[in-house]
Amino acid sequence: MTSGQEPSNKVLIINEKQNKLLQSALRIKIMHALSKEAMTSKQVADLLRKTPGNVHYHIQRLYEGGLLELTDTRNVAGIVEKYYFATASQFHFPGSAEGEAWEKDDEAWTGGGSFSEYHATRLDLSEEEAVQFSEELKSLFDKWERNTVGGQEYGVTVRLGRIDEREGG
Structure with a gap:
């Protein structure tokens, strides 16, 4: 794992805003992918066979909603890579x-x-x-x-x- 994180299989109690963020099959797939290991938007997009821009948009919304944490930032050849990890893989509203x-x-x-x-x-x-x-x-x-x-x-x-x-x- 990139960040040294253990797979997230805990249940997180979420609020109404977070519940609305999870009303998407793609966002749920993203959460599952990021509950196993920290990855960049591009890595998640490749894994899920989706466009990087689409996945990046959803990752940003999940991060802003407190469902993802930024675990690492790396500068690679002048490009900033941000690694995200899911705070949980199951949710209770x-x-x-x-x-x-x-x-x-x-x-x-x-x-x-x-x-x-x-x-x-x-x-x-x-x-x-x-x-x-x-x-x-x-x-x-x-x-x-x-x-x-x-x-x-x-x-x-x-x-x-x-x-x-x-x-x-």
Whole structure:
């Protein structure tokens, strides 16, 4: 690793502004790439096969939002290389509308217990990958439906849908 950083797999509690910054599959990919090692915008662009200018723009927004840290700056042949590292690879937004709805929607979902989780992400999928992802989710549900030994009942809801390009970034 460039900066001597350990891979970031911690969960960061984020605010509304940061949550909005993460409403993009590309930005999530950037965060995952930079959670493994510090890299420049160009290195991330090459890794993700995206244009350097596009990736640089998104890295700047993530950095300004406090989701990336600048770990190193090097002057190479008159060019300043900036290395960024993700502050986390998983995020929790306590004020999410979906999370609030989960808790308020039906008392049966929390059952007065302490374990209730909400997970969300954005993925950049082809139609074929979306079908494959859906099939893998169904298989995972089937595995757990068949093989649990008992205990408390948990509800699990997953929604997979295409994001309108005007909304999704």
